[in-house]
Amino acid sequence: MAGTTIPNRRAIIDRREVAARLHGLEADGSAALRAAAVEELREAMEKGGAEISARLVARPSHGSIITASYSFLYDQLLRLIYDFTVQRLYSNSNPSDAERLTLIAVGGYGRSELAPFSDLDIGFLTPYKQSPWCEQVIETILYTLWDLGLKVGHSSRSLDDMVRMAKSDLTIRTALLEARYLWGDETLYDEATRRFYVEVVEGTAQAFTAEKLAERDSRHERMGDSRYVVEPNIKDGKGGLRDLHTLFWIGRYVHQVRDLGELVEHGLLTADELKQFRKARTFLLAVRCHLHLISGRPEERLTFDVQPEIAKRMNYAERTGKSAVERFMQHYFLTAKQVGDLTGIFLAHLDEQYGPRGRRFIMPTLRRKPRKLNGFTLDRGRLSIPHEGFFAEDPVRLIELFALADKHGLEIHPTAMRQAGRDEKLVAKKVRKDARANQLFLDVLTSPRDPETVLRWMNEAGIFGRFIPDFGRVVAQMQFDMYHHYTVDEHTIRAIGLLSKIESGLLKDDHPLSHAVMGKLVSRRVLYVAVLLHDIAKGRGGDHSILGAEVANKICPRLGLDAGETQTVAWLVRWHLLMSASAFKRDLSDPKTIEDFVLRVKSPERLKLLLVLTVVDIRAVGPGVWNDWKRQLLSDLYSAAEEMLRLGHMHQGRNSQIEAAQKKLAETLGWSQSEMARHFKRMPKAYWIAENEETAAANARQMSAAEGTNDKLSIAMQPDPERGATLVTIYTADHPGLFYRLAGAVDMAGANVIDARIYTNRDGMALDNILVQDPFGGTFDDPGQLERLETAIRDAMANKHRMKERLEARPLSRTRAEAFHIEPLVLIDNKASNRYTVIEVNALDRPALLNSLTHALFQSKATIRSAHIATYGERAVDTFYLTDLFGEKIVNSSRLKALQKRLLKAAAAPKEEEQEAA
Known part of the structure; x- marks a missing residue:
């Protein structure tokens, strides 16, 4: 793409000066002469590259000039190489017609768009089949370029070959389309250009x-x-x-x-x-x-x-x-x-x-013809406008364009989109206050058809951000982390699309609970507006949930929502992270977790709304973020909260829940009354709340089998596809440091702990139910993986290896996380549970982090009752429910400070620890 002016070209390379130095070279034989030329050319190339790099530093945004400068540098080098080859190495004073040669630049080099490490794409053209002289020249030029360390893409073709191959290969045709004359026989180049357009291009544009x-x-x-x-x-x-x-x-x-x-x-x-x-x-x-x-x-x-x-x-x-x-x-x-x-x-x-009349070139055909288009027109099945001034006559039409497209299932003609983009500034204060405009926008947002597509069109045209200026502030805004895969506006539009698909039943199998809940909502539009606004205040330098609630209070009345709806939307935006935080970072078997959550939610309607908002928010983060384990936790929290909201006081429900769980287990196992009574007596109350019927039955059978065979270390592994994880159960004599050894073993085997429930029975035996996944968030279920995990656990329990040293010696596999710095944070909460001290650790995720943290807790003489592991991209959030060695909360302030200090040190990345030591 010509037209870029390069300032002070001779400072990059002075071809005359280099040519004079090449001309003055003396050496014995052509090989030595070419080697001497390569050194001269290398010096010129390196000097020119350094000059261009310095110019990029001085003018860091001038990409066209920089890439044109690199192209200019290599143009001159190639001309020098060509001339040196045909004048000094293979002189031919009287070439025949067949001994003509043209050097062309193709591809990105042909466009004069060379980046510092781009391939040098060149072509050699000859009139007919290559003569021996042409072969020697081409070979020498290529060897010289390779000796300079350049990566060269090259082709050598006769004109007939060029035409034949361009006709049959789209890539070759595209490369030749950008061919640029570099050096050699200009008449031959002109002939090649003429033949390319006449014999290849003509009649094939469509x-x-x-x-x-x-x-x-x-x-x-x-x-x-x-x-x-x-x-x-x-x-x-x-x-x-x-x-x-x-x-x-x-x-x-x-x-x-x-x-x-x-x-x-x-x-x-x-x-x-x-x-x-x-x-x-x-x-x-x-x-x-x-x-x-x-x-x-x-x-x-x-x-x-x-x-x-x-x-x-x-x-x-x-x-x-x-x-x-x-x-x-x-x-x-x-x-x-x-x-x-x-x-x-x-x-x-x-x-x-x-596009032939009556159909479209790129878009699918229209199925039905709408009747009322309010002055808009149809152009081959797509919604269009009668003239350029159409939007200026009534700017509300800029919103109506998209509402009609949604209502009638129409695509918008690119010329109408183009005009909407040009007229976006017409969407000013008057339009934003217009009741009809707001109703049309709300119709699109809450459409039962395909709001995601139409809102994306509205965003592409710039109308979305103009009509909702707060949304305009997050258009193209990224969050610098490994958790969020999309910009804020794209995430929001995807979340609205997912909400629509869940409601319509398209994602019913993936989200049965959310689909069922959607059909019971009092006001569905509250939910759609909340999804639109949940992240709208990101990038403002404060808590986006609090700031977003303020934005909601401002925008909702404008959109036509009443005071009650506005209050609900603002609450949802303010607390849109509450349900995921409670489900993923807290112990759902602890009644205090449910009580605190319900105390915040207060109403069944809010609970339904919050569930679906949480689901679409997580799903829209990016591929692989949603999984069965998250679905299970959110469903469990929803069920527990819904029951508490419906029945009232929690403790009565808790006791009946324990009785029901024990009754079901007795029916499943078919053991004698005395055996069941003994089993019920040895297990702590929290166990019956935390574990489901299948897990409780599997645990009971494993414990009985281990006692029957006097197995000192019983390990059971059960892949659970429904939860997308594998349950690993360890039954052994309890001893301090048990869990940190298990965490290290899991890591050594290449798995990740995502949840752990740790029980000490009344007879001094430990029963640990640990959920693990593979590094990609999938079920850890390959037989080889499970065998490796069992071996690692047995080795860790027997203390065969020095676990800490082995873990630290392993190479870090997640190098992408090193691009981020997360200051370790340890939060201690003695109000989150009536029985336990709850500690939450935020840190940069890395291999063996959980082992480091649990070892720090072991050194602090804290007993882990449950652990809940969540990962948000590069950020790990690990929550531990702790007691002291006597089973009581840790309340001593100096002990808590020492515990916090030890955890902060363990959470710091190894590199940070080394720097501190230095």
């Missing part, structure tokens, strides 16, 4: 366009079909450089344009849109150059570890509520969104040119 768009869709699907993934691929991801290239390829193929500016002449872009195209391209190229230089290789993925460094290099500064890296990534996502807008504009023109 087919090429369709193939390129199909290729683009396939690439998006492969990369994850969202431009808002928080570790985007800058080249191939949605909204990345390749999307811009696709548009330019199509424009060049259809209209044979040679420069971006010509797209305006052909009506493919307006002057403003061309400006946006260039701005997006420059930014993305700058980011790519920084990414290559930081990585030291041709890296295209914008991973967490490089994002802060690029933000620093590109001079992003911290602002209230937003770190420098979050501001940089928001700029990136806004640029990706702009690329998406430009893509839509191109598709509109292509559709006009190639």
Whole structure:
């Protein structure tokens, strides 16, 4: 893409000066002469590369100039190599017609878009089959480039070969489309260009366009079909450089344009849109150059570890509520969104040119024709506008456009989307206060059809953020962590889509409880508005739940919600993390957990609303975050809270619950009355609340079998696909430090503890029920895995190995987490339980963290009664229910301080510990 002016080119490389040095080289034989030339060229290349890198530091956002500068450097080097080869090494003063050769740049190099570690894509063209002289020259040029350490993509073809292969291979055709003359026989290059357009391109524009768009869709699907993934691929991801290239390829193929500016002449872009195209391209190229230089290789993925460094290099500064890296990534996502807008504009023109009358080129056909469109029109089955001034006449139509699209199941014509994007500023205070506009927006948000798609269109056009300015503040806003996979706006729109699918029954099998609850709600629109607003105050420098509740109190009346609905939405936004925190970080068998939760929720309707809001919030975080274990915990909490809200006082229900559990177990086991009585007597009360019927029966049989065979260490493993985890039960004599050894053994076997219930029977035996998963959140159920885990547990119990040293010696597998710093935090709560001291530890997740923490508790002479392990990306949140050695709460303040200090030290990453020691 020509048109970029490179300042002071000779400071990068002075071809005349280098040519003079090459001309003056003397050596014995061609091999020695070429070796001497390579050293001269290497010096020039390194000097030029250093100059360009310095320019990137000085002007870190000038991506187009930098990539053009790299291209210029290699243009000059290739010309020098070519001339040196044909003049000094293989001189040919009277070449025949067959001994003509042209050197061309193709692909990204042809576009003059070379990043620091990009491949050098070149082509050699000959008029006919290669002559021996051409073969020698080509081979020598390539060897010289390889000796310089360059990664070269190359091809050698005759003109006939070029035409034949371009016709049959889309990749070759695309590369040649961007071919640029470098050096050699210009007449041959002109002939190649003429033949390419006459014999390959002519008459195939429609087919090429369709193939390129199909290729683009396939690439998006492969990369994850969202431009808002928080570790985007800058080249191939949605909204990345390749999307811009696709548009330019199509424009060049259809209209044979040679420069971006010509797209305006052909009506493919307006002057403003061309400006946006260039701005997006420059930014993305700058980011790519920084990414290559930081990585030291041709890296295209914008991973967490490089994002802060690029933000620093590109001079992003911290602002209230937003770190420098979050501001940089928001700029990136806004640029990706702009690329998406430009893509839509191109598709509109292509559709006009190639879509036969009555059907659409890219979109599916319309099923039915709506009657009332209030002045809007249909263009080949898509909702459109009669003229450019249509929205200006009545700006409420900018909301109505999307409401009609939803109501009638229509797609919006790209020209209407284009005009809506241009007119987005018409959505001002007057429109936001308009009752009809607010009702239309609420209709879209709470649509029983497909609100996710229509809201996404509204967001792409910029109307969503204009109509709800608070939402506009989180558009393209990322959260710099490994837990959230999408930007805030994308997460919110996905959550609304999931809510709609759960309600309609599309996800009934995945979420039966949530689907059932949805049908019993008094006000479904309260839930949809709460999902819209639950994260709306992120990035404001405070608790987004509290700030979001304030936003809800402001927005809900505007949308037409009454005072009661507004209060409920504000409460849901304020406490939208309450249910997940209670379910994942607290012991649900402890009555105080349920009491505290119910005390906050207060009503069955709020409980229903909070359950579904929690489910869609977790599911919309990203793939792999939701699992059966989380579903089970939330269902258990919901059931317990619903029962308490329905029946009232908890303790009466608790005693009857214990009796019912014991009665069921007696029926299942069929043991004698005396055997059952003995078993009931030895187990603590908490056991009967915590464990389900199947687990209690399995535990009883295991304990009986172990006593029958005098087994000192009984280990049972039962994969539980319903919970997506494997239950590991250890029955052995209780002793201090038992659990920390078990935690280390589980880690050594490559599993993760997600929950643990630890019981000391009245006869001094320990029964530990530990739930484990594989590192990907799946059931740890492979026979080899289970065998390895049992061996690790037996070795740990026998103290065969020095567990701590073995764990610390293992290489850290989760290197991505090293991009983050989490200050360890230890919270001690003596009010969360009537019987136990509850300690919550927040720390950077790493292998053997649980072992380190439980060893610290062992050293502190604290007894672990249950442990609940949650992981949020790179952040581990481990909660322990503790007593002292006498079974009492730990209340002594100096002991609690010492315990906190020891846990903080254990939670610190090993590197941090070393730094402290130094």
